[in-house]
Amino acid sequence: MAGDTREVHQRDIGEPSNDDAQRVANEMRNQEPLLAMKLRTTHEDPEFMSTFFKASRLHFIGTWKARYQEILDSLPPPPALPPSHGCERLVFHIDMDCFFASVAVRGRPELANRPVAVCWGTSNNGSAEISSANYEARGFGIGAGMFIREARQRCPALVTVPYEFDKYSATAEDMYRTLFDFTPHVQGVSVDEAYADFTGMGEAGDLASKLRAAIKERTGGCCASIGSGPNRLIARLGTKRAKPDGHWHIAQAQAAACVAELPVSDLPVCHPPNDLHGLLYKSSWIVDLPAI
DNA sequence: ATCCTCCCCTAC
DNA sequence: TAAGGTAGGGGAGGAT
Numbered sequence: 583m584a585g586d587t588r589e590v591h592q593r594d595i596g597e598p599s600n601d602d603a604q605r606v607a608n609e610m611r612n613q614e615p616l617l618a619m620k621l622r623t624t625h626e627d628p629e630f631m632s633t634f635f636k637a638s639r640l641h642f643i644g645t646w647k648a649r650y651q652e653i654l655d656s657l658p659p660p661p662a663l664p665p666s667h668g669c670e671r672l673v674f675h676i677d678m679d680c681f682f683a684s685v686a687v688r689g690r691p692e693l694a695n696r697p698v699a700v701c702w703g704t705s706n707n708g709s710a711e712i713s714s715a716n717y718e719a720r721g722f723g724i725g726a727g728m729f730i731r732e733a734r735q736r737c738p739a740l741v742t743v744p745y746e747f748d749k750y751s752a753t754a755e756d757m758y759r760t761l762f763d764f765t766p767h768v769q770g771v772s773v774d775e776a777y778a779d780f781t782g783m784g785e786a787g788d789l790a791s792k793l794r795a796a797i798k799e800r801t802g803g804c805c806a807s808i809g810s811g812p813n814r815l816i817a818r819l820g821t822k823r824a825k826p827d828g829h830w831h832i833a834q835a836q837a838a839a840c841v842a843e844l845p846v847s848d849l850p851v852c853h854p855p856n857d858l859h860g861l862l863y864k865s866s867w868i869v870d871l872p873a874i
Numbered sequence: 875a876t877c878c879t880c881c882c883c884t885a886c
Numbered sequence: 887t888a889a890g891g892t893a894g895g896g897g898a899g900g901a902t
Contacts, residue, residue: 622887637889643886644892702888710888745889772886851884851895 598692603741606692611704614744637702639682639713642747646773649751653758660766663779670834671781674790675809675817676797678757678774679826682714684804685753686743697722698741699733707731713745717826750774756800764793777814786810790829811837819848842869 611617616637624630635641678684682700687693697719703710710730722737733740754773761768767779780789790808797806805827809820812834819841824830832840845866846852 616889622889634889635891638891639889640886640891641889642891646886647893705887708887711890775886 598694598696600696600739600741602692603696603698606690607741607743610686610743610746617702617704617744636747637745639745639747642745642750643773646754647770649754650758650770653755654770657762657766660768663767664782666781669781670812671779672783672786672789673811673814673817674778674780674793675814675821676757676761676776676778676793676806677808677821677825678797679805679807680714680716680720681753681774681804682745682750683716683719685746685749687716688801688803693741693743696741697724697737697739698743699724699730700745701730701742702744703730703742705730706734712742753801753804756802757797757804757806760796760800761793763796764789777817780810786831787829790831794827794829815850816841818850819844822848842867844868846871 616633619627619633622630627633683698686700687696687698695718697716699712699715699719701710701712708730712724712728712730712733713726715724715726715728715733719733719737719740722733722740724733724736724740730742733742750773757774758768758770758776761776761778765778765780765783769777771777780786783789790810794806794808798804807821807824807826808829809817809822809824809832810829811817811820811832816832816837820830820832846868847866849868
């Protein structure tokens, strides 16, 4: 079988096997106290509420702003945004690639080049929700929001690893401190995503490659993708095309043409189900919207 | 017209 | 077994 041949080949050249990767994932689970407890009621665990929030990825994401504020408080207050003098602004949208999964793979060579997904859940056919999947896993059609059961059907060799919230906080801080080294004009969006104004600081491609390299080094190997353009919306649309591990610039002059050929669903807030969802039936492409 | 409060919705 | 929280934008609708 082709798969067997590949395994033999990997062993020959000393690369970690799938077994090595699964063993590392098992060790991660074994060292996670939250998985050792397996306590589910207030009777079994008097600290049930606290345990629940400690294990919640949504709570982690939702309370990130408070931790970000501590970073802001440790820095001098940002100067006012300098005027652009009528020239177009250079706005960056920085977004870490599959953040939780890349933190998991970082420093664990056994997981490199393997399909990896982050979730609680130790059962192969459970309904634990995957919150981050690396690009190898996405190649099997695995993505955020999918239950572990379906992901395992699509890729039996998938490596599932538990959350490491403390590492996410520290890595996010590394990313933000790197960004603040470049400019004080930073707007934090979330734990793994920010906008920054680079107007008048140089050429977009050059700045982006320097910033991405600095983030990758400071975070120990986590990649950021960057979209850039004259405003936040255009920059953000550029990031979609930049991923993974890339940069895409959309200048003001190209912005209208670039955006026109995108599907309506690429716009923020235009994802069903919502109030604008009817538009998706009338038009799939942004270029057609003015005709509606 | 303007300013509120609530409430629904999105994104992360 | 799995860990669905949180902040902020914007519309509706009432009070001024």
